[in-house]
Every structure is written in structure tokens, then in C-alpha cells.
Amino acid sequence: MKRWLAAAVLGLSLVSVAKAAIDTYQFRDDAERERYQQLTKELRCPKCQNQDIADSNAPIAADLRREIFRMLGEGQSNQQIVAFMVDRYGDFVRYKPALSGRTWLLWFGPAILLAGGFVMLAVIVRRRRQPLASGSAQLSVEERERLAKLLDKEATHD
């Protein structure tokens, strides 16, 4: 049992070690470094699918990081750099896809589903409430007497 636990802990610690590829780039200032980090997190590695290029050790990801560094050095804007990547690799490389006719469902789908859920909830709550409220109000005099009798019976039983 102890051995298993040790193995699991060791395995988990290795996971954190294996994360993130390391390059040595010299940035002019912190702002540029931050932009670099933001861009490499926002762009997806074309080869390894579910990693951003900051995280990936694939050669293509290293090339793209180098290219981003070069373009930052040339003073290009984030928009220009993302456009450069999309021109070559398609919308696929963006983890944050641009808002367009093809992607609006992706952006607003969750909100629409949530709103739909609330609407359904409201409808269900209202339906449940109505018959109860109207039912008790429409109890006729006879019915009320019968009810009282029944309740009396119940009480005397005890």
C-alpha cells in the first residue's frame, strides 16, 4: 500500500516536471515577454493537436515559437502575428477563434443553452405551482365540510 502511494506521488511529480518546453530568448522588456507568453499560449500546435505551442516539444512548435519571437522583435502586433499563423495553418491554430459566421455557435452556444435551461426551469416551476393554487381556492363549501369531517375522523383515531 505504501509502495503504491509512493509510486503515485512520484508519478504525479513527474507530470509537473514534464510540462512546458524551455527556450532561451532574450526579450527587450517585460511587456514583450508577456506578449510572447500570451501568444504561445493562445496558439495551438498543428502537429500535437491538444497542446499550445508554449507547451509542446514538437519541432514545429519550436519553429513557431522562434517565428513569434522574430516577429515580436520586428515590432509586429499580436494581430499580425496571429494572422500570419492563420494564413498558414488555418483557424485550427487559434485556441480563441475569431467571431464569424462559422464560429458564432461556438461562442454563444453555451450561453444559449444556459438561457434555454432557465426558460425550461421557469416553465416547469410555473406549471407545478398553478394547479395547486387554483385547486385549493376552488374547494367548494361542501368539499370543505367533508374535508373537515375527514380530518376530525383522523384526529379521533389517534
Next chain:
Amino acid sequence: MKRWMMVLPLAVFLLMAVFLYKGLFLKPDELPSAMIGKPFPAFSLASTQGDRSLTQADLLGRPALVNVWATWCPSCKVEHPYLNKLAEQGVVIHGVNYKDDNAAALKWLAEFHNPYQLDIRDEQGTLGLDLGVYGAPETFLIDAKGIIRYKHVGIVDATVWREQLAPLYQGLVDEAKP
């Protein structure tokens, strides 16, 4: 309980089954190329043999396959004999030697035969980057005007050629003839 509610689980199941069934045949590692319909990117690179310099203008005039390959890529070795065969049949194939050691590339071409009419030496991978290459081998189909019409990622073999590339290539050849 309304009657139609009874078929709801079945409907949900069928809907999911349709999506999951479709999912079986998706190939998530094949990206649709962003380059289709665009002109072949401009470049100015030496040939692998080092005897001439090449630009995008050298690719114009007739439809061709542009094969991106490297000696470090095992799949390239697998498809190489088939490229030789296609070249023998008269298919125009150009090679982009992508991020490779040039001496190794020359040795490879001498050893396994050279199916390429033009050998582009892309040691730094700049042309590969402009082409949106993310792994070798990749094969582009360009028309006589140098527009990229199709891209195949992975090995070109008899099936791929027959089912995907050949009809398009033949179409382009016919198109180029007045």
C-alpha cells in the same frame, strides 16, 4: 407522463449514435490546409545539388506535385519508391527537402533514385513554414499557374494516388492544355 416522452431516450440515443458513428471516421490529425486556392509562396532557395538557385517562378508552366520530405522522416522512405514509379510514368514531381542535412539528402537521392525534377533545399524550414507544413511527408498539388489546389498529409501510395491525387492531377493537365 406524456406519450411522446417515452421515445425521448431513444431519440437521444439515436442522435448520439449518429455523431459517434461519424466520429469513427474523422481524422483529427489531418488539418484542412489553409493554403488551398492560394499561390505557392514566394521563395528563393538553392537546389539540393547546389548548382542553381530556385524561385517560385520555376514551378510555373505545368501542374506538378510538390513533395515535402526529409531523410529523418521514416514515412518519406516508405513513399519514396512510389514517387519514383510516378516519376517514371511522367508525373511532374518537385521535392522540397525540409529541415534536413543536405549531405544526407544527397546521399538519399543517389541511393534511392531521384524522382524530383526540381530539388528545393529548405534547410531552415522557411518555405515549409510558408506552406503550412507541420510534418513530413506532405504533398501539394499545384496547377500550371502555381496555385495550390490540394494537399495530402502522409504517405502517397497507390490508393492515395488513384483515389485522390490522380483525378485532380489529370484534371489540371487537361485544364493546362488549350
